[in-house]
Amino acid sequence: MIAITRRRALFGAAALASVYPILRSSPALAQAAAGPFSLPALPYAPEANEPSIDKMTMEIHHGRHHAAFIGNLNAAAKDFPQIAAMPMHQVLQKIGEMPEAVRGVIRNSGGGHANHAMFWTIMGGKGGEPSGDLAAAITRDLGGMEKMKTDFNAAGVRVFGSGWVFVTVDATGKLALTSRPNQDNPRMDGQMVLMGNDVWEHAYYLKYQNRRADYLTGWWNIVNWQAIETRYAAAKAGTLGI
Numbered sequence: 001m002i003a004i005t006r007r008r009a010l011f012g013a014a015a016l017a018s019v020y021p022i023l024r025s026s027p028a029l030a031q032a033a034a035g036p037f038s039l040p041a042l043p044y045a046p047e048a049n050e051p052s053i054d055k056m057t058m059e060i061h062h063g064r065h066h067a068a069f070i071g072n073l074n075a076a077a078k079d080f081p082q083i084a085a086m087p088m089h090q091v092l093q094k095i096g097e098m099p100e101a102v103r104g105v106i107r108n109s110g111g112g113h114a115n116h117a118m119f120w121t122i123m124g125g126k127g128g129e130p131s132g133d134l135a136a137a138i139t140r141d142l143g144g145m146e147k148m149k150t151d152f153n154a155a156g157v158r159v160f161g162s163g164w165v166f167v168t169v170d171a172t173g174k175l176a177l178t179s180r181p182n183q184d185n186p187r188m189d190g191q192m193v194l195m196g197n198d199v200w201e202h203a204y205y206l207k208y209q210n211r212r213a214d215y216l217t218g219w220w221n222i223v224n225w226q227a228i229e230t231r232y233a234a235a236k237a238g239t240l241g242i
């Protein structure tokens, strides 16, 4: 049984590798690949989000998971330089126009890079509530802060397997709650991300194990609303990237 399973696994890997050669590289080699993409530094110390998110989770999440996406993108850019020829949010938006052989890398690693780059910047805060235009938009479009948090947490719990829960924003400032599987990013559907939370197990399992709802609840205590207000203003000004 084990031998059959291993043969199947090897055949599967070989078949995938023939479609796209990056898959032959080990993750360590992929991470080491130099190229046009680089891992954005955390804007705070890895322990800054404790106790909501522990230091080791932050270090592994940023330094290994996000770094692997960067490595995959750099490896892909050798054969498909067009993925580095425009800002990543445009690459995601144009995924359907990209060569079929690179769409998987864009979806998984490009989406993963965008999602995590956003994620780091909207944490490191002290929770609380936003002010001004954003507070008004949350009341208008999402039923107010308490309802938004309740609905956001529920949507995060409902993601089956791995994925993200997002609040999207359009150019007029209108907000909407949504979720995506895996590393999909709303830009792939022409929507802009205001904020989002990662509900992959790697985001919380060391501290919370299977208690995703507790992670989602605790996460609000380290949200950086100033950073999200800046993203909101950028969305309305047409300057928001990933």
Ligand code: MN
Residues within 6 Å of the ligand: 061, 065, 116, 198, 200, 202, 203
């Ligand atoms: Mn993650």
